[in-house]
Amino acid sequence: MTAALFEQIRAMASDLFGVPVEQITAASSPQTLENWDSIQHLNLVLAVEEKFGVQLSPEEIEEMKSVGETAKLVESKLQATPR
Amino acid sequence: MSQEHNPSNLRAEADRLIAEGSADAASRRLAELWRREPGSATASFINSRIDKVRDEISLAKFKLAILRSFTVEPIVPLLRAEAFAYGIDLEVHIGDFNTYVQEIVDAGSSLYRFAPNAVILAARTEDVAPDLTREFADLSPDTARQAADRVAHGYEQWMNSFRQHSQAALIVHSLEHPVHPSFGVLDSQSESGQSGLLRQINREMRSVAKNHRGIYILDYDALVARYGSKHWHDERKWLTARLPIAADHLLHMAREWMRFLVPLTGRTAKCLVVDLDNTLWGGIIGEDGMSGIKIGAEYPGAAFQALQRALLDLSRRGILLAVCSKNNLDDAMEAIEKHPGMILRAKNFAAVRINWTDKSQNLREIAAELNIGIDSLAFLDDNPFEREQVRAALPEVTVIDLPQNPLEYASVVRDCPVFERLRLSAEDQQRTAMYAEQRQRADAEQTFQSKEDFFRFLEQEVELDPVSDLNLARVAQLTQKTNQFNLTTRRYSEAQIAEMAKQPAWNIFSIRVRDRFGDHGIVGVAIVHDVDGQCEVDTFLLSCRVIGRTIETALLAHIAKSAADRGCKRLTGWFLPTKKNAPARDFYSQHGFQIAERNGEGSLWSLDLTQQETPFPEWVKLITTQGAHH
Numbered sequence: 001m002t003a004a005l006f007e008q009i010r011a012m013a014s015d016l017f018g019v020p021v022e023q024i025t026a027a028s029s030p031q032t033l034e035n036w037d038s039i040q041h042l043n044l045v046l047a048v049e050e051k052f053g054v055q056l057s058p059e060e061i062e063e064m065k066s067v068g069e070t071a072k073l074v075e076s077k078l079q080a081t082p083r
Numbered sequence: 084m085s086q087e088h089n090p091s092n093l094r095a096e097a098d099r100l101i102a103e104g105s106a107d108a109a110s111r112r113l114a115e116l117w118r119r120e121p122g123s124a125t126a127s128f129i130n131s132r133i134d135k136v137r138d139e140i141s142l143a144k145f146k147l148a149i150l151r152s153f154t155v156e157p158i159v160p161l162l163r164a165e166a167f168a169y170g171i172d173l174e175v176h177i178g179d180f181n182t183y184v185q186e187i188v189d190a191g192s193s194l195y196r197f198a199p200n201a202v203i204l205a206a207r208t209e210d211v212a213p214d215l216t217r218e219f220a221d222l223s224p225d226t227a228r229q230a231a232d233r234v235a236h237g238y239e240q241w242m243n244s245f246r247q248h249s250q251a252a253l254i255v256h257s258l259e260h261p262v263h264p265s266f267g268v269l270d271s272q273s274e275s276g277q278s279g280l281l282r283q284i285n286r287e288m289r290s291v292a293k294n295h296r297g298i299y300i301l302d303y304d305a306l307v308a309r310y311g312s313k314h315w316h317d318e319r320k321w322l323t324a325r326l327p328i329a330a331d332h333l334l335h336m337a338r339e340w341m342r343f344l345v346p347l348t349g350r351t352a353k354c355l356v357v358d359l360d361n362t363l364w365g366g367i368i369g370e371d372g373m374s375g376i377k378i379g380a381e382y383p384g385a386a387f388q389a390l391q392r393a394l395l396d397l398s399r400r401g402i403l404l405a406v407c408s409k410n411n412l413d414d415a416m417e418a419i420e421k422h423p424g425m426i427l428r429a430k431n432f433a434a435v436r437i438n439w440t441d442k443s444q445n446l447r448e449i450a451a452e453l454n455i456g457i458d459s460l461a462f463l464d465d466n467p468f469e470r471e472q473v474r475a476a477l478p479e480v481t482v483i484d485l486p487q488n489p490l491e492y493a494s495v496v497r498d499c500p501v502f503e504r505l506r507l508s509a510e511d512q513q514r515t516a517m518y519a520e521q522r523q524r525a526d527a528e529q530t531f532q533s534k535e536d537f538f539r540f541l542e543q544e545v546e547l548d549p550v551s552d553l554n555l556a557r558v559a560q561l562t563q564k565t566n567q568f569n570l571t572t573r574r575y576s577e578a579q580i581a582e583m584a585k586q587p588a589w590n591i592f593s594i595r596v597r598d599r600f601g602d603h604g605i606v607g608v609a610i611v612h613d614v615d616g617q618c619e620v621d622t623f624l625l626s627c628r629v630i631g632r633t634i635e636t637a638l639l640a641h642i643a644k645s646a647a648d649r650g651c652k653r654l655t656g657w658f659l660p661t662k663k664n665a666p667a668r669d670f671y672s673q674h675g676f677q678i679a680e681r682n683g684e685g686s687l688w689s690l691d692l693t694q695q696e697t698p699f700p701e702w703v704k705l706i707t708t709q710g711a712h713h
Contacts, residue, residue, distance in 0.1 A: 011091065015124035018131050039156055040127075042324055046157050047123040049330035058323045 002075070009071040012047050016040050026068030048074055090120045097132060106139030111478055114168045118484060121334055126160035133167055142172035143348045148199040148251075149175065150183035152210035154326040162337040169341070169350050169500070180325070181210060187241045190248045201252040201347055202245070203301075203340060207327060208258040208281065211237070219277045220265040231280040234258075235287040246295050250578035254343050255292065256303045257285045262312050296555075296577040299343060299505060306339050338500070345500040349563045349574070352461035352481050352501040354433065355397060356449055359408035359415055361465040363387060363427070365489065368418050369410055379424035386489035391426035393493040397502050398431060401511025403453060403518065405434040407445045407462075412437045433518040442469050443476035453518065454627040456566055456663060461501055508557045510604035520601040521628060527600075538633060538702040541598045545634065546706045547641050550584045550591035557605045558593050562622060565608075566663040568635065569624040570656060570670065588613045589621075590645065594638050596629050603629055609642050611654075618646035618692075620656030623670075630666060633700040639674055641705075643690065643697040654692055659685035 006026070013028060014021040017035040030036040036044075045061050048054065048070065054077040056064075064070040093116040100109035113129050113136075145166070149155050159175050166173040176197040178186050183204060186194040194202065209216045212234045215227065222230065238255070245253055264270035264277045273279060285300075292298040307315045310332055317329035328336055345351060360367045364387050365377030377384040378391075398404050404427070408415055415437045419429055429435070434452050436445035442464070450457045458479035464470055470482050481501050485492055496502070504511065524541070531537040550558055559577040566572065575583075583589045594607035606629050610622035620642070625635055646654050658671060671688035672678075675695055680687040690697070699705060 012124040015128040018127070042154075042326070043123050043127065043157050043160070046330040046333065050122050050333075051124070053331075055317075055319070057319065061323070 005075055005078075006068075006071045008051070009048075009067055009074065012044065012051070013067050013070075016043055016047065024067055026071070027066055029066040044070065052078060054078065088115070088119065090116055090125070093119070094128060101132060101135050104139075106136040107478075110136050110140050110167070111474075117164050117168045121161075121164070123157060123161065123330075123333070126164040129164040129167060130160045133163065133172065137172050142167070142170055143350060144172050144174070145201070145344065145348050146174045146176070146197065146199045147344065148178065148194050148197055148202045150178040150186055150194065150202060150204045150206075152181050152183070152206040153321075154324055155205060157326065158328075158333050158337050161334050162340055165334075165337050165341050166344060169345055169348075171344065171348050171350060173344070184237075184241065187248075188244045195248055199249070199251045201254065201344065202249070204241070204253065204255045206256060212258065212281070212284070215277065215280055216261060219261075224275060227277075227280060228275065231284055235284045238284070238288045239291045242291050242295055242298055246298070246578070250297070250576060250582060252297045252299065252343070252347050252576065253295075254299050254301050254340070255288065256301050257288060259304050259307060262316070296581060301339060301343065306335070310335055338498070341500045342503045343505070346503045346505045350501065351459075351503070352402065353455050353459035353564075354403035354405055354449070354453055355394065355461045355463060355496075355502070356405045356407045356446060357394065358464040358466065358469065359406060359410060359418075359437075361489075362463060362485070362492075363391065363406075364418070364422075364424075368414050373418060373422060376418060376422070378422060383489065384424055386492060388424065388426055389493035390489070390496065393496045395426060395431065397496070398515055399512060400502065400504055401507060401514045402502055403433040403455075403514060404431055405436070405449050405453070406432050407436045407442055407449065407464075409439050409442075410437050430519070431515065433515055441472065441476075443473050446473065446477060446480060454567075461499070463496065506556050506560070508560060508604070510557065510606075513602075513604070517601065517603065517628070523600050524598070535702070538700070541600075541632065541702070542704075543596060543598045543632065543634070543702065544704045544706055545597075545637050546595040547638070548593050548595070548707075550580060550593060554593045554605055555580055555584075558591065558608050561593075561605070561608045561624060561626065565624040565626060566661070567627045567665075568630050568667045568670075569622075569661075569664050570620065570667050571622055571659045572661050572664060573622050575622075583610065586612070590642075592638070592642065594625075594634065594641075596634055607634065607638050609638055611642055611646065613646070613649060613651055616651055617653045617655055618642070618649070618651040620654065623656065623667075627666070633703060635670065636674065636697070636700050637703045637705070640697040640699040643692060647692045652691070652693055654690045655679065655687060657685050657687050 010021055010024045013024050017033045017040060019033060044064065045056055049056060052074055054074065060073055063073055093112050097109045097112040097116065100112060113132055116125060117129060155177060163173045163175065176199065178194060183206060186192045212230065214222060214230045215234065219227065242253065258281045260278045260281055266276060270276035270278055289300050292300050315329060315332050316327060320326040357363055365383050366375055368376055378387045380388065394404055416429065419425060434449045436449060446460055446462065447457065450460055457477055461481040461483060462473050463483050463485065465485050470484065473480055474482050483495065483499055485495060527540065528537050531540065548554060555577055559575055559580045562573065562575045580591065584591055589612040592609045593605045595605045596603040606626040608622060608624050609620065611618050611620050643654050656671060658668065660668065674697060676688035676690045678686055679689040
């Protein structure tokens with residue numbers, strides 16, 4: 001995973017879950033972040049789709065269990081659909 | 084992008100300023116962040132900061148309820164961030180899925196308990212009219228028509244019921260045409276096909292809305308078409324999250340709602356000040372000359388003609404246009420008056436500043452000349468340096484960011500919500516001409532020795548009328564827009580004015596002014612109510628165009644006389660000071676009122692009607708149409 005992409009997802013997570021960016025790691029998840037509820041999960045999906053111009057399937061949305069996994073997913077989507 | 088405009092720096096700056104207690108500066112950073120990087124993540128960031136600054140800065144508070152049949156939750160943070168950028172603090176209540184009918188018809192529902200200023204009814208066509216969408220192919224022509232009548236009737240009942248229970252504005256999403264009609268191309272061959280029936284429901288919805296005050300239709304089909312139906316819809320999100328709109332377009336939905344909320348909150352612009360070189364035409368007149376600048380029917384001049392047409396549309400909507408350009412006056416005026424490609428001419432501009440002074444100074448002068456607040460100005464300039472200078476010096480001006488490509492200029496202006504109007508009065512449409520007359524008056528005033536001579540020369544006539552269907556819209560508009568000569572600055576919707584007019588103890592008057600130069604239209608309102616033999620002034624306001632010509636005395640004389648005729652012994656009224664109404668501060672004391680009470684909000688003034696008469700100014704001619712009371 002490229003560092004730049006991870007940083008972008010991290011910044012998004014910081015905005016959406018209301019936590020300073022330094023406190024967000026690849027392992028940050030609904031278990032570790034209080035504000036990561038189902039509504040904010042949908043907002044994360046929408047923020048990813050809007051920012052990277054990708055479309056996520058219900059199965060892929062399920063996979064986004066942490067910040068690291070979200071970044072990995074976005075990376076694979078971007079490689080699959082070169083823009 | 085320079086360092087300081089980098090979005091992550093803007094976030095850090097905003098947080099630092101909040102921590103320091105500089106809420107105003109912080110909110111400017113937040114607005115800039117939103118301009119640079121609008122989207123779901125930024126919206127979340129901004130929403131969490133709004134709570135920290137809302138009490139420190141001046142925002143218009145507004146309560147919005149959204150009744151819906153689909154997921155709107157992700158749109159709300161976008162809407163609140165967008166509203167914040169326009170100086171609106173939006174509190175949002177979301178109804179449960181598909182409970183909108185109960186919410187509307189039940190006077191005790193959570194909708195009405197929330198006491199909203201406005202309500203959006205956002206129902207998907209498939210949810211309101213399932214038989215006309217999914218099952219259409221199964222219907223006989225008769226049952227299809229009955230189904231359409233039933234849906235249209237449903238909307239009519241909801242609107243009627245809503246108006247019985249609430250005076251809030253109501254914004255109703257119209258129905259969408261099917262992307263793929265059940266009968267394919269055959270559907271378009273008749274008006275009673277699927278699309279035809281949905282169009283019919285929309286037509287009926289419009290005609291019902293027109294009969295109510297403050298009920299508006301949002302043309303959902305046109306909105307979707309603007310961005311392309313194929314891109315707008317997201318079937319997968321609909322099935323998994325009941326969200327029918329694709330991620331990219333949630334912001335467009337929020338912005339469409341803003342086109343209603345900005346005029347409802349009065350955060351509109353009254354005048355658009357435009358630059359000339361590379362804004363109104365391509366090229367630089369001082370260097371390229373008349374034959375070199377690009378303006379005409381062919382590309383690239385066509386892009387600038389498209390912008391000029393958009394500006395002309397604004398001026399027909401009552402928005403004044405003004406020029407502010409760094410140029411030699413003669414060069415620029417020659418191009419404006421003589422270039423064959425120009426659509427706008429000097430007569431279309433209410434004020435002109437062509438000089439080498441900095442633009443914020445020119446904007447201040449234009450606002451003063453037109454007698455409007457600086458916060459009523461919008462500014463259009465291709466040069467990012469000029470835009471930043473104006474933003475820094477005059478943060479209350481709406482500065483419009485123009486994109487690099489002139490072909491996009493016209494649509495940027497047309498999309499800007501500060502130019503939206505929900506109603507047009509006759510005054511709005513003639514406004515530019517009125518300002519031309521105003522300039523003649525100002526010139527005439529110079530030539531008289533005394534004010535009295537000037538007043539006599541003006542030959543002013545006033546018409547004083549009780550509120551009726553004819554002037555109701557304008558009366559409400561004046562209460563919403565008048566800031567300077569306004570004693571109490573109470574804002575009323577049309578529905579509220581209509582409600583007040585029904586009460587026997589209340590009297591509402593409008594004043595219309597004409598003089599030898601032209602017709603000002605309806606420019607003033609007085610609202611009074613009688614309690615225990617006293618008449619209290621609830622609202623007393625005049626458009627600033629007519630201040631200082633004794634029209635205010637004429638209006639006061641009228642309400643004093645009518646109060647005395649009704650047997651009232653005293654005329655009382657509050658002066659509630661605001662940042663802007665200093666011109667009205669001495670009004671009561673100058674007209675013989677005594678101060679009766681003073682508190683933290685303002686001062687109460689009183690006039691003994693049995694002892695004192697307020698004479699009608701001798702140079703003002705009163706024309707009463709003697710409309711019946713109410």
